[in-house]
Amino acid sequence: MAQAKSESPMRHPTVREVAALAGVSPMTVSRTLAGGKNVRPEVQSRVHEAVRQLDYHRNENARSLRGQRSGLIGVAITNLGNPYYGNFALGVEEIATQHGRRILLGNTDEDPVRERQLVADFVGRQVEGLILVPSGGDTSHLLQDVLRGTPLVLASRIADGLQADTVLLDDVGGAYRGTKVLLERGHRRIGYLGNVTSVFTEQRRFEGFERALSEFGLSPDPELVKRGQQDVETARHAMRTLLDLADPPTAIFSANNRNTIGALKEIGSRLDDASRRGALPSIVSFDNFELAEMMPVPVTVVDHDARELGRVAARMLFDRLTGSRPPGVVRRIEMPTPVWVARA
Amino acid sequence: MAQAKSESPMRHPTVREVAALAGVSPMTVSRTLAGGKNVRPEVQSRVHEAVRQLDYHRNENARSLRGQRSGLIGVAITNLGNPYYGNFALGVEEIATQHGRRILLGNTDEDPVRERQLVADFVGRQVEGLILVPSGGDTSHLLQDVLRGTPLVLASRIADGLQADTVLLDDVGGAYRGTKVLLERGHRRIGYLGNVTSVFTEQRRFEGFERALSEFGLSPDPELVKRGQQDVETARHAMRTLLDLADPPTAIFSANNRNTIGALKEIGSRLDDASRRGALPSIVSFDNFELAEMMPVPVTVVDHDARELGRVAARMLFDRLTGSRPPGVVRRIEMPTPVWVARA
DNA sequence: CTGTTAGCGCATTCAT
DNA sequence: ATGAATGCGCTAACAG
Numbered sequence: 001m002a003q004a005k006s007e008s009p010m011r012h013p014t015v016r017e018v019a020a021l022a023g024v025s026p027m028t029v030s031r032t033l034a035g036g037k038n039v040r041p042e043v044q045s046r047v048h049e050a051v052r053q054l055d056y057h058r059n060e061n062a063r064s065l066r067g068q069r070s071g072l073i074g075v076a077i078t079n080l081g082n083p084y085y086g087n088f089a090l091g092v093e094e095i096a097t098q099h100g101r102r103i104l105l106g107n108t109d110e111d112p113v114r115e116r117q118l119v120a121d122f123v124g125r126q127v128e129g130l131i132l133v134p135s136g137g138d139t140s141h142l143l144q145d146v147l148r149g150t151p152l153v154l155a156s157r158i159a160d161g162l163q164a165d166t167v168l169l170d171d172v173g174g175a176y177r178g179t180k181v182l183l184e185r186g187h188r189r190i191g192y193l194g195n196v197t198s199v200f201t202e203q204r205r206f207e208g209f210e211r212a213l214s215e216f217g218l219s220p221d222p223e224l225v226k227r228g229q230q231d232v233e234t235a236r237h238a239m240r241t242l243l244d245l246a247d248p249p250t251a252i253f254s255a256n257n258r259n260t261i262g263a264l265k266e267i268g269s270r271l272d273d274a275s276r277r278g279a280l281p282s283i284v285s286f287d288n289f290e291l292a293e294m295m296p297v298p299v300t301v302v303d304h305d306a307r308e309l310g311r312v313a314a315r316m317l318f319d320r321l322t323g324s325r326p327p328g329v330v331r332r333i334e335m336p337t338p339v340w341v342a343r344a
Numbered sequence: 345m346a347q348a349k350s351e352s353p354m355r356h357p358t359v360r361e362v363a364a365l366a367g368v369s370p371m372t373v374s375r376t377l378a379g380g381k382n383v384r385p386e387v388q389s390r391v392h393e394a395v396r397q398l399d400y401h402r403n404e405n406a407r408s409l410r411g412q413r414s415g416l417i418g419v420a421i422t423n424l425g426n427p428y429y430g431n432f433a434l435g436v437e438e439i440a441t442q443h444g445r446r447i448l449l450g451n452t453d454e455d456p457v458r459e460r461q462l463v464a465d466f467v468g469r470q471v472e473g474l475i476l477v478p479s480g481g482d483t484s485h486l487l488q489d490v491l492r493g494t495p496l497v498l499a500s501r502i503a504d505g506l507q508a509d510t511v512l513l514d515d516v517g518g519a520y521r522g523t524k525v526l527l528e529r530g531h532r533r534i535g536y537l538g539n540v541t542s543v544f545t546e547q548r549r550f551e552g553f554e555r556a557l558s559e560f561g562l563s564p565d566p567e568l569v570k571r572g573q574q575d576v577e578t579a580r581h582a583m584r585t586l587l588d589l590a591d592p593p594t595a596i597f598s599a600n601n602r603n604t605i606g607a608l609k610e611i612g613s614r615l616d617d618a619s620r621r622g623a624l625p626s627i628v629s630f631d632n633f634e635l636a637e638m639m640p641v642p643v644t645v646v647d648h649d650a651r652e653l654g655r656v657a658a659r660m661l662f663d664r665l666t667g668s669r670p671p672g673v674v675r676r677i678e679m680p681t682p683v684w685v686a687r688a
Numbered sequence: 689c690t691g692t693t694a695g696c697g698c699a700t701t702c703a704t
Numbered sequence: 705a706t707g708a709a710t711g712c713g714c715t716a717a718c719a720g
Contacts (some may be wrong), residue, residue, distance in 0.1 A: 010493045013469070014713055018543065030715055038689055051571030055490045057468040061405040061414065062713035065696050070405065080437065081651060093424065093451050102465060105449040107437050121446060123356070124401040146399045149354045200376060261634055268638045290605055294612045313703050358697055367709050374699055382705055406697035409712050692719075703708075 013054040033058060039174045043140050073317065074122030074130045076106045077114055082258065085285065088155065091310020092131055099318050101128065112137040123150060129317045134159040136198055149337070151320035155313045157200040165320070166332045167313045169199050171286075175208025175255065175303040176223060176339030178284040181300050182251045183216050187282065191249035192220060192244045193235055193259035194227040202227065205255040205286055224249050235262025243281075244268070244305040250281055257287035267297055294300035299342040309335055350660050357398040359487060365394040377402060400675050408470050415515065417661065418466030418474045420450045420459060428601065428631065428650045429477070432499065435654020436475055443662050447473065453535035456481040467494060472660045478503040495664035499657045501544040509664070510676045511657045515630075518646040518681025519552025522628040525644050525683060526595045531626065535586045535593035537579055537603035538571040546571065549599040549630055567594050573598055580604025587614070588627070594625055601631035611641055643686040653679055 015026040022029065024043060032047040034040050039047075046221040050056070064070040072097050077085045093103050104127060112135045120140050122130060129151040132142075139159045142152060154166040182190055192209055195202040206220075206227070213219055223245065226238035235258055242249055243266065254260040260283065268278055282298040292299045312333060319325040359370040366373065368387060373381050376391040383391075394400070408414040417440050421429045426638040437447050448471060449464035456479045463485050466474060476486075483503045498510040514644060526534055536553055539546040550564075550571070557563055567589065570582035579602055586593055587610065600602040605626065611624055626642040636643045656677060663669040 012470075012492055014711095015715090016713080025713090027691060027715075028689090034715085040689065043689090057464060059409070059470065059713050060465070060468045061408045061470055062696090063715080064405045065403070065409055065698090065712095066714050067716080068697065080434040081427075081431045083425075083427035083430060084433070086427060086433075087425045089430075089449070090424040090451060093449070097451075103449045103468070105433070105437065105447045107434060107441075109699085120401060121404070124404045125446070126356075126403065126405055148356055148399070169666070264635055265639065270531075289451075289635075290633065291608055291639075292614070294615075294640065295607065295638060313710085359699095360697080370697090370706055371699080372705090378699080384705065387705085403697050406701075406712090409696090409714090410698050411712065412699080412701080450703095569720085689719085693717090695716095697715090698712090699710100700712105701708100701710085704706080 012059065013056045014059070015056075018047065018054055018056050018186045019052045022046045024314065041117045069128055070100050070126040072104050072125060072127045073101050074104045074106070074119070074125070074127040075132075075233070076118045076122070076130070077133045078108050078110045078135060078235045080105075080107045082257075087306035088133075088310040091307040091312075092309075092314045093305075095311050095314035095318065099321075106344075108133070108288065110135050116141045116184050120303055123147065129153070129315060129321055131155060131313050133157060135279050136160070136200070136201075151317055153176050153313045153317045156310060159333050163330050165330055166318045167309055168334045169201070169304050169309070170337045171204035172208040172211070173252070173334075174303075174339065175205040175286060176212045177208075177299060177337075177339045178216070178286060178302040179212035179253050180285055181341070182253065183212060183218075184281065185251075185282070186215075187249075187251040188218065189221070189224065189247065189249045189251070191224040191237055191239075191252040191281065192255070193229060193242075193263055195230060195250060195254035195259070202255060209253055209255075217292075229259050229262065232258055232262040232265065234310065235259040236266045237262075239263040239266040243267075248279065248281070252281050254283060254285045257285070257289055257294065260285035260287060260289060264295060264297075267295075271296055286337075288314075297344055300339060301342050302337050304335060304337045349478035351533045356403065357400045358403070362391065362394045362398060363384065386634045389650045390470065403426050405470075413417075413472055414470040415445050416448050416469060416471045417445050417658075418448045418463070418469070418471040418581050419476075420452050420462045420466070420474070422454045422479060423486050424449075424451045426601075431465070431650035432477075432654040432657075435651040435656075436658045437654075438599045438651075439655050439658035439662065443665075452477075452479050454479050460485045467491065473497070475499060475661060475664055476503075477501060480504070480544070487524040495661055497657045497661045499653060507674050509618045509622060509660045509674055511653055511660065512676065512678050513545070513648050513653070514678045515548035515554040516555070517678075518554045518648070519549040519597070520685065521552075522630060522646040522682075523553050523556035523597050524559070525685070526597065526626065526628055527556060527562075529595075529626070531566065531593075531595040532560075532562065533591065533593045533595075535568040535583075535596040535625065536599070537571075537573060537582055537586075537596060537607055539574060539603070540572045543583070544607055546599060553597055553599075557561070573603050573606065576602055576609065579603040580610045581606075582620045583607040583610040587611075592623065592625070596625050597630075599630050601629070604629035604631060604633060608639060608641075609640075615650055629683075639687055642688055643685060645686050646681050646683050648679060664688060 015029045019026045019029045032044045036044050108115040115135045131153045133156045139162045152164045228233040277308040280297050284300045288301045288303045355428045359373045361418040363370040363373045376388045380388050452459040459479045475497045477500045496508045617643045630646040632645045632647045
């Protein structure tokens with residue numbers, strides 16, 4: 001049976017050993033592995049044979065020391081467990097692989113301290129570029145002097161007063177159009193569920209919500225606005241409060257996936273009570289979710305493509321790396337947030 | 345305004361420059377950064393000041409070249425876009441961070457060739473350990489000779505005839521218990537939806553399905569068994585075929601999340617037709633999904649904790665790295681797959 | 689076409 | 705408590 005027992009790691013073979021086995025100099029091995037320019041085909045095959053025999057792998061760290069590209073891109077996201085960011089990372093990985101780069105991945109858990117450590121470590125590992133979903137707060141670790149010109153792309157959010165290439169969602173537009181769907185259907189008491197107000201996307205989505213209301217001569221009713229829910233349980237609790245109001249909202253705008261799920265769970269728990277059932281609210285959810293069409297209340301979705309967001313972020317980065325973008329001028333892209341009705 | 349323009353990357357400062365600025369030798373800088381043993385406190389603060397002033401970051405690649413640990417763990421998973429693997433990666437990252445290691449992440453997309461390339465690259469980058477969800481097929485790139493003792497942990501699946509530490513789900517038991525729920529409720533015509541038969545977990549889940557049936561004197565009805573669906577659309581199509589049978593199944597065992605979603609979407613499209621509505625099947629889903637309790641048919645879930653699976657995989661790896669496990673003996677852990685009723 | 693020399697940034701070893 | 709020399713594995717620059 002094949003063995004993969006974990007013995008104490010032994011030394012990897014080096015160019016020298018390959019060279020010795022192939023009866024050439026280390027330089028010839030290096031050249032062969034670099035593509036074989038100026039090496040006789042016959043010698044090349046001797047080298048390749050030696051490589052195979054020794055299971056030789058070039059030491060990428062040593063190469064990067066010698067001035068070659070490290071081939072590494074640092075990616076720091078806030079929560080890998082969120083499918084949204086999983087897909088984002090997948091999009092980044094896809095483009096990075098196309099460019100022959102590898103991903104160094106870190107989870108910040110929305111913690112600025114972790115973010116700072118991650119970025120510092122990434123820089124120490126000589127990453128060629130950074131892609132970051134900023135956690136907010138201090139941005140001094142992202143300044144040009146610290147990064148020494150390592151290209152940086154921000155995704156989903158901006159970082160406080162920092163000039164950098166950025167890919168955003170059209171948060172404002174999406175929230176605006178989603179809220180408008182409710183208003184056009186005649187809803188006037190619209191509840192709002194959102195994240196903590198310090199989060200950039202939350203601010204923007206609330207702005208879109210407000211904008212749509214004001215077009216109809218309304219403004220957010222403080223009694224109906226619940227912000228600050230970061231997880232499903234607290235979102236559910238906020239929804240409960242709204243539904244238990246003497247005059248509950250007839251519709252809900254939920255500013256993100258976690259709030260939507262919490263809201264729907266609360267609705268689910270009220271399905272049996274036939275007397276209240278008719279009064280259950282419609283929902284507009286910023287962020288799509290699977291099986292939205294099977295919900296017991298009308299659901300409208302403000303959608304977006306996380307994977308494509310990752311691809312775009314990565315492309316912006318490689319535009320810098322390949323020098324196809326002039327330095328100095330910063331780009332900002334907003335990705336579309338189409339609205340569609342999952343269940344009328 | 346703070347600047348982070350992406351100038352062409354300039355050289356990072358080195359120990360030498362820090363040393364010069366602090367008026368000491370490079371060695372003193374190195375020692376200070378390594379903890380400060382045998383360096384006068386006063387000198388240490390001079391060094392730290394110089395570090396701050398220059399925004400110095402130790403070059404980790406150079407350190408690893410000099411024989412220090414690379415601090416890198418290679419993680420290769422099949423599909424980051426799947427929330428299941430996103431959470432798995434999160435669990436790995438969590439434990440790795442606790443041990444001061446960083447994650448090199450690759451997506452294999454179920455492609456053995458990509459897997460091979462990734463592993464080769466990881467080895468070239470001197471990873472201290474590998475965590476892999478194997479794609480199947482040839483395993484020669486995972487052999488001891490190739491890895492040179494780099495510890496390897498397999499997750500979710502085994503690799504063809506390869507002896508290595510492995511964390512698995514209790515696929516067989518979960519499928520068995522899930523199927524039994526249906527049988528005990530009196531179902532006798534039970535449909536099966538599953539992945540391609542070459543996938544390890546699919547084989548095991550089908551085995552559990554069969555075992556439960558046989559306990560009731562039944563065996564899988566070829567007409568009711570649909571395997572090979574890898575995505576929601578084909579799963580939905582398979583479900584359609586089952587429901588359109590002259591004598592359709594009264595319940596469905598779905599062997600994974602993608603098949604469950606596809607099956608439910610097909611059910612959703614038949615909700616309006618009141619005449620058929622009563623005939624809609626119950627579902628048992630291997631893999632949990634959000635809002636399962638809100639489905640229009642009874643749903644039972646075979647659950648598991650992807651993040652914990654990642655944690656366990658990482659812990660197995662670090663048990664090797666810290667030498668707290670004797671080499672030679674391979675471990676295999678099966679994680680529990682509790683069954684619960686989401687909606688009766 | 690091929691080999692030799694030298695040095696990337698760091699830390700181990702051995703001096704002082 | 706500090707410094708000088710040395711070499712990790714690799715490849716650019718320069719011979720030949």
